[in-house]
Amino acid sequence: MIKFRDYLIIQYKRIFKLLPGIVAMILVIAALLGAAGIALMYSDAYKEEQQRYKLGVVGDTDDEMISLGVYMIGTLDESRYMIELVQFDDEEAARDAMRAAEVSAYIVITDEFSDALNAMTNDKKLKYYATSGQKGISNVMMDEIASIATNIIVYSETGICTVRQLMKEQGYDKAYRHEKIDELFMVYIASLMVRTNVAEITELGLSDGLSTPAYYFSGILAFFMMLLSFCAISFFLGQKNAQYKFMSAKGITAPYQIAGEYIPFLSINVLCTAITLGVIFTVMGMGIFSMEEFARGYVSDYIGFGIKLIPVCIMFSALGFMIFEILIGVINKILVAFMLYIGMGYVSGYFYPKTFFPGLVQRIGEIIPSGVAFRYIGQLLTRGHWGLSCLWMFGYTVVFLVVATALRQQKIR
Amino acid sequence: MIEIKNINKSYGKHKVLKGLDFTVEPGEIVGILGENGSGKSTLLTILAGLQHPNSGFFNIDGKDLLKNTKLRNELVSYVPQETPLITELTAWDNLRMWYPVDKLKKELEGGFLAMLGINQFIKVPVNQMSGGMKKRLTIGCAINSNPKLLLLDEPTAALDLVCKERIYTYFEQFKRQGGSLIIATHEVQEIELCDKCFILKEGVLSPYKYDGDIPHLIGRL
Numbered sequence: 045m046i047k048f049r050d051y052l053i054i055q056y057k058r059i060f061k062l063l064p065g066i067v068a069m070i071l072v073i074a075a076l077l078g079a080a081g082i083a084l085m086y087s088d089a090y091k092e093e094q095q096r097y098k099l100g101v102v103g104d105t106d107d108e109m110i111s112l113g114v115y116m117i118g119t120l121d122e123s124r125y126m127i128e129l130v131q132f133d134d135e136e137a138a139r140d141a142m143r144a145a146e147v148s149a150y151i152v153i154t155d156e157f158s159d160a161l162n163a164m165t166n167d168k169k170l171k172y173y174a175t176s177g178q179k180g181i182s183n184v185m186m187d188e189i190a191s192i193a194t195n196i197i198v199y200s201e202t203g204i205c206t207v208r209q210l211m212k213e214q215g216y217d218k219a220y221r222h223e224k225i226d227e228l229f230m231v232y233i234a235s236l237m238v239r240t241n242v243a244e245i246t247e248l249g250l251s252d253g254l255s256t257p258a259y260y261f262s263g264i265l266a267f268f269m270m271l272l273s274f275c276a277i278s279f280f281l282g283q284k285n286a287q288y289k290f291m292s293a294k295g296i297t298a299p300y301q302i303a304g305e306y307i308p309f310l311s312i313n314v315l316c317t318a319i320t321l322g323v324i325f326t327v328m329g330m331g332i333f334s335m336e337e338f339a340r341g342y343v344s345d346y347i348g349f350g351i352k353l354i355p356v357c358i359m360f361s362a363l364g365f366m367i368f369e370i371l372i373g374v375i376n377k378i379l380v381a382f383m384l385y386i387g388m389g390y391v392s393g394y395f396y397p398k399t400f401f402p403g404l405v406q407r408i409g410e411i412i413p414s415g416v417a418f419r420y421i422g423q424l425l426t427r428g429h430w431g432l433s434c435l436w437m438f439g440y441t442v443v444f445l446v447v448a449t450a451l452r453q454q455k456i457r
Numbered sequence: 458m459i460e461i462k463n464i465n466k467s468y469g470k471h472k473v474l475k476g477l478d479f480t481v482e483p484g485e486i487v488g489i490l491g492e493n494g495s496g497k498s499t500l501l502t503i504l505a506g507l508q509h510p511n512s513g514f515f516n517i518d519g520k521d522l523l524k525n526t527k528l529r530n531e532l533v534s535y536v537p538q539e540t541p542l543i544t545e546l547t548a549w550d551n552l553r554m555w556y557p558v559d560k561l562k563k564e565l566e567g568g569f570l571a572m573l574g575i576n577q578f579i580k581v582p583v584n585q586m587s588g589g590m591k592k593r594l595t596i597g598c599a600i601n602s603n604p605k606l607l608l609l610d611e612p613t614a615a616l617d618l619v620c621k622e623r624i625y626t627y628f629e630q631f632k633r634q635g636g637s638l639i640i641a642t643h644e645v646q647e648i649e650l651c652d653k654c655f656i657l658k659e660g661v662l663s664p665y666k667y668d669g670d671i672p673h674l675i676g677r678l
Contacts, residue, residue, distance in 0.1 A: 050553075050555075051554065054543060054550065054551075054554045057546060061545045062545065282544065286537040286539035286540060287541040287542070288541075289505075289507050289541065290535065290536075290595075290598075290599075292506070292507055293506060293530070293533075293534070294534075295526075295527070295530040457507060
């Protein structure tokens with residue numbers, strides 16, 4: 045009677061026949077994700093003033109208060125690291141610049157706003173314009189910038205104007221008022237200068253204590269490992285119901301079939317992950333990019349990290365296996381799997397810090413398999429407690445394989 | 458002797474097989490005729506152990522094969538209509554899964570596998586084979602355990618005459634050695650090959666003697 049071992053061997057033979065195609069797909073995806081990863085890791089280069097958000101300013105900046113505010117935003121405040129103010133003569137020029145992506149948004153300081161400021165009525169708002177296509181980080185950043193500008197220009201200067209007006213109403217003479225207002229200005233500017241020193245920016249990372257490179261490394265690595273099953277899609281192509289029936293009639297029942305196919309599939313995924321990690325760590329060793337989590341540079345750290353990634357491989361392989369067992373047809377398998385992986389990666393924060401999403405989406409993103417894997421990789425990098433995440437992944441793996449077995453049983457019948 | 462008794466099978470409220478009874482003697486070919494969807498394949502998959510009947514018995518020499526899975530896997534082989542082969546691999550690789558190397562070489566030199574002509578394309582990958590080659594290879598894989606009963610679901614559908622003839626020759630040889638065959642078929646040549654035939658209609662099996670009158674056969678289906 046046929047043994048399980050023979051079925052396993054034949055599936056290994058099969059997958060090794062398909063290996064060149066699988067490796068070619070992996071190389072393409074690894075190259076694309078590598079490029080995307082490097083771009084993400086180095087996208088926070090605003091400190092070097094290479095990627096500041098440009099905010100257009102249109103309108104009456106001759107007012108001494110407003111010009112002071114604009115000057116302070118552009119030169120003194122911490123926001124100067126993120127914002128570059130660009131002055132435009134008219135709104136049309138600002139709009140053209142925004143459409144040409146030369147500025148991210150623009151603020152219009154109307155005459156009414158200046159008048160309201162001087163009259164201390166404070167009932168006119170700045171007009172903030174952004175393109176409707178702006179989503180995500182840029183949009184959030186621009187909202188923040190507008191808020192900073194509004195606070196500094198409106199509230200601070202209104203306070204000084206109020207004092208000036210009060211002094212006038214109380215009958216202080218002009219020379220005395222000017223002297224005191226100048227003193228107040230100096231105190232105000234001094235306090236803003238101090239504000240620059242109040243906060244020292246230390247980058248603690250984007251999530252769970254990870255540095256920014258480690259965060260994106262985790263995201264890209266998890267996404268890559270998820271896509272590995274997609275690369276081996278050729279292993280799942282073709283109508284094989286007759287094969288499943290034949291095997292079952294010969295004693296290789298559904299659970300044995302699943303095990304006999306899953307193990308070679310997993311082996312290839314583990315092998316490809318190991319090779320890819322080898323390349324990544326070699327690149328890190330050459331100093332092309334670095335992460336403080338691997339700052340010690342011990343080979344044992346790299347090897348330990350690689351070995352501990354095996355549970356992720358096991359879970360993602362089981363997920364891929366189940367998806368390909370559910371779906372019928374080449375186009376279906378490719379399209380649905382890819383869209384599902386992109387969606388899962390997105391809500392789990394692989395590409396954007398997940399804090400940008402609403403609370404419910406964040407929670408979902410954390411508990412789905414992609415989120416659990418992401419958290420687990422993060423815990424490995426920060427040397428945190430990864431036991432619970434590992435248990436979650438084990439649970440998911442069991443569920444995926446049980447579902448795949450049930451589906452196979454259904455096909456056999 | 459092979460006994461099939463009171464086999465019933467329903468999918469929900471739909472009764473596909475209603476108390477099927479028949480026997481197959483050693484060295485006998487039994488044909489199951491019927492329209493598409495009449496339940497022929499369902500019957501074969503039940504006998505192959507792929508599905509459970511709602512009730513019934515399937516015995517060979519008094520041994521209950523519906524309960525004894527291991528024995529059934531040895532005594533009964535099933536050849537599905539579509540190819541069950543692993544298409545990326547060669548004929549040798551596919552056969553190697555079912556045969557020890559020594560037995561495989563022996564069979565290819567002068568046994569049943571040689572009779573099926575498999576030795577002529579032993580190194581050819583399945584995805585480069587013709588339909589006839591695939592069918593012969595499938596039968597070759599199926600008979601590895603020297604089964605007493607071979608279940609074949611439309612074994613020569615869409616094959617050329619030469620290939621059909623080769624397979625029929627093998628059936629005759631299998632018969633002569635005491636093996637039995639149950640064939641679900643639409644092919645007149647296969648019907649002629651059968652020692653007895655049954656028509657499966659609306660879940661009920663009734664004996665049919667083919668006398669070359671095709672219009673009459675069509676009328677019965």
